[in-house]
Amino acid sequence: MKLIGSLTSPYVRKVRIVLAEKKIECDFEIQSPWTEDSVVPDYNPLGKIPVLVLDDGTPLFDSRVIVEYIDNVTPNNKLFPAPNRERTEVKRWEALADGLLDAAVEARHESQRPVASQSAAHLRRQREKIMRSLAFMARELGEQPYCMGTPMTLADIAVGTALGYLLFRFPDIEWGQAHPNLARLHDKLMQRPSFQETLPKE
Template sequence: MKLIGSLTSPYVRKVRVVLAEKKLECPFVTEDVWSAQTTIGQDNPLGKVPCLRLEGGEALYDSSVIVEYLDTLSPVGRLIPPPGRERAQVKTWEALADGVLDAAILARLEATWAGRSEAQRSPAWIERQLGKVAAGMAELEHGLQHGPWLHGSHLGLADIAAGCTLAWLEFRFPELNWREQHPRLGQLLERLMQRPSFANTRPVA
């Protein structure tokens, strides 16, 4: 296998964390999808990372698809429950965390993308996306009211997805200062950062 991605992408980080937690060896190849010289289209027609190139040459893309596949490769540290209601709940938490990221990234691109002038940027669009971020963060905080993990009694995919989102928000949106409003999420990220899988995958600008 070969993982293609960037050192700043939170979606790529989610896959890298899962690989580490599952103790799976996989070469990591960095790719700048914004570069004119990018070749990511040869592996993913959508031009996005992460992308996992399998031994047979076929590719998997979208972080949620990749991590679900990786969880089946080893019985070590199961991160997703078997099919059923619990699995759906964990995947819903993952979707929420990824959705917060989707909105935050759209807000950042609207504010910083070099392809638009200042006059072309839409403060209303940015505000709408940040509203989704705020609502999603509140729901994640609420999910931690009964224990240290979002689902079950140990680390799972829900927590990994949330942790990658939280860390990226601190990396790209420090002005949000989300820890003040969401202390449980702050504690979750602190717990996660004690794990080598998170400590060794910090985003690099």
Template sequence: MKLFASLTSPYARKIRIVLAEKKLPFELVVDSPWEANTRIPTINPLGKVPVLITDAEEVFFDSPVIAGYLETLDAGPALLPADRLATVQVRQSEALADGITDAAVAALLESRRPDGQRSDAEIARQKEKIARGLAALEARLGGRPWLHGDALSLGDVAAGVALAYLDLRHPDIPWRAAHPALKRYAEHLFARPSFIDTTPPVG
């Protein structure tokens, strides 16, 4: 398998963590859709990473889709439960965490727009989404070590990536002080080798 990814993309990091947890071999192809010579639009019409190309040359893009595909390979540990309703519940947590990441990315991009084009109101709107998302995530966690069941799930991977992305791109958001349960939860996740080994470069 080949994974096309930017080292700073939180969505690509989510898939790299899933691959690491499952110990699935793959070739990492570093490519950013923001670079002039990027190959990403030729393999993903939406021009986004991550993109996974299987050994059979099938192409999957968008991190929830890639994560779902990897789950079909029967490589343990399972990050989605066998029960179909429980799977939907885990994927809801994944969607919540991905939504926090989406808002964080949108706020970052807006903040990088030139003077006169940047909207402080839009940045504030995205940060309000982040605040609501974090509150919902902490409520969903409920003080437990995992979002679902007694082991790491895809929801936990997405949540950990979202929290780490806030540290990387929005250090001004004091989510640890506001959400002590998420602080403890993040410390537990960030200590896993899969998170340590996929730490993005600063910059």
């Protein structure tokens, strides 16, 4: 298998963490979807990363599809429960974390536009989504050691990836002070090699 992505994309990082937790070897081809010579559209017509290219050449895209596929490749270190209410809750956590990331990425793109072209209202809406999502995560986590109680699941990987992206791109959002339980979860996850070795970098 081959994973196509960048070192800064949080969606790619989520997949890399799952691959590491599942102990699955996978080639990693660094590609930006924004360059004119990018090969990403050759694999994903949407022009987005990550893309996981299977051994038979089939491309899988959207990180949620990819991580669920990877979790089913081997029985070790299962990150998704069997299909039931608990599995739905894990996927709800992932949808929330990915939604926070969608807002954060959109806010970053807007902030990179020329100042005269930026929409203050659009930026405000995205940051409000981020703040509401953080508050919801903190309420749902409570004093549990992990999002689903125990053990660690894909929910924690998704949330940890989202929190890590905020640290990387939005250091002004001091979510750790506002939500110390999220900070404790992130600190615990950062003790894992899968998180340490995939820290985003330019």
